[in-house]
Ligand code: SF4
């Protein structure tokens with residue numbers, strides 16, 4: 001039986017417009033028009049209702065912590081007053097409900113003035129900056145509305161953030177045509193606290209570049225992994241690698257792009273609509289609309305919407321191929337939006353399946369190498385190669401087909 005759906009993290013779209021116009025942006029440039037029909041900035045009444053519904057939900061579910069992620073568009077375009085309102089209300093209401101809120105922001109970094117940095121530090125908001133690599137790489141895709149590269153402005157904001165004592169993380173949409181060694185050196189020079197690598201928005205209708213049998217993304221990431229792993233101490237955390245290692249070793253590590261367990265996240269738009277992650281719009285324009293709104297509905301009501309149920313259970317409701325896959329507990333079938341095809345909806349392995357197979361088996365193998373033989377025996381942890389995983393998956397699928405046919 002499905003457990004009570006829970007939300008531990010609200011992505012708050014506090015502003016719906018952006019000062020950049022990145023050419024891969026799912027908000028504005030992949031066909032979906034939802035953001036442009038939204039209020040530019042979240043009205044105060046929606047901020048208050050967002051806090052109230054979130055804290056009520058956390059208390060109902062017995063959660064001690066609840067995370068708000070300021071998101072956009074570019075969230076800093078909302079202005080400091082909106083941030084202060086949400087943070088103060090969440091801390092006040094959190095005290096009433098016995099829930100501790102925490103806060104982070106995902107920004108493109110261009111508007112990170114000294115004033116913003118000191119406010120974010122004072123409010124204890126963790127900062128993530130989106131940057132796709134060295135200048136030449138970043139500026140191919142992350143551009144202003146006039147088409148100018150954003151790198152110089154982002155780095156100026158980054159330096160101000162570091163000078164203010166913040167240690168931001170970096171979010172990078174990988175460009176597998178770029179040089180991973182340069183990307184790694186660039187990251188080391190910037191000194192982020194953590195790096196999140198994302199696979200670009202793609203699905204069976206909008207395929208990633210390269211031949212489907214290629215593993216360009218995995219090869220790029222594995223070069224980064226090789227360098228990262230060779231360090232005496234990792235210079236920054238990498239969620240993707242940590243997650244594969246942790247789940248290989250039987251630990252729990254929550255993330256909606258991989259792994260197992262529920263995706264306990266909702267997105268709240270500037271008009272108060274509650275939906276699943278809005279990257280689903282990259283697959284299906286309008287897909288994130290639910291009609292539930294923090295002004296009228298409890299978060300639990302929205303969580304019962306079929307789209308949210310599908311997103312929340314995405315790592316457990318796998319297609320036949322993923323169910324037959326021996327690494328599905330680690331991979332989780334990949335990100336839901338990467339599974340979409342017009343013919344089968346989300347009932348597919350990730351369009352990045354070949355990359356994920358290679359990435360997971362290689363990082364998993366490296367994690368197992370540090371374990372003594374006895375631990376491997378006790379945990380029944382075999383050293384599978386990528387080819388062995390593909391063969392085991394094929395054999396299991398064939399068995400399932402025969403079993404169904406009989
Ligand atoms: S900074 Fe983010 S929201 Fe703005 S255009 Fe780029 S990807 Fe889209």
Ligand code: SF4
Pocket residue numbers: 321322323325326327328331332333334349350352353354356357393
């Ligand atoms: S590696 Fe491919 S088949 Fe295996 S769980 Fe991931 S997406 Fe599914």
